[in-house]
Amino acid sequence: MEKRNRKNQLILRLSEDEKYILDAKCKNAEYRNKNDYLRHLILYGYTYFVDYSELHDYNVNLSRISKSLNQIAARISSTGNTYQDDIEEVKELMKQVWHTHESMLSKQPYRKH
Incomplete structure (x- = not known):
């Protein structure tokens, strides 16, 4: 059996629109797959909140x-x-x-x- 260093699995449910956006962003970012893209966002991405x-x-x-x-x-x-x-x-x-x-x-x- 293959030895994995990432043992935790995440299940993410998306609407059709959200999946379309994710697919488009992954394609434009030229990552090998969605896992790499999402992992990069988790590690290096940021969020900000705007006070309106x-x-x-x-x-x-x-x-x-x-x-x-x-x-x-x-x-x-x-x-x-x-x-x-x-x-x-x-x-x-x-x-x-x-x-x-x-x-x-x-x-x-x-x-x-």
Whole structure:
């Protein structure tokens, strides 16, 4: 009988989509077989988790800013007049948009391509 150094067996159940993805990745990675590919992922692969709470806050802020801009646009449309206060408010809202945008970008991990 053949002597094995890997005595532990793992049974993995996959959906059709998951199996298709695994097959495609194994083929593209040019491993001899799926076992080699999966073993390499276990030993050298990594996973990461993304906290989307800040993205949610970002979307809430953009929504609030958008509503304010729509109110200003409706006011201008109904009166036909543009007021300096409206222009200043739009400028301030745009500053908030850029501040929020820059804040989100600054919190992204640096990835070298």
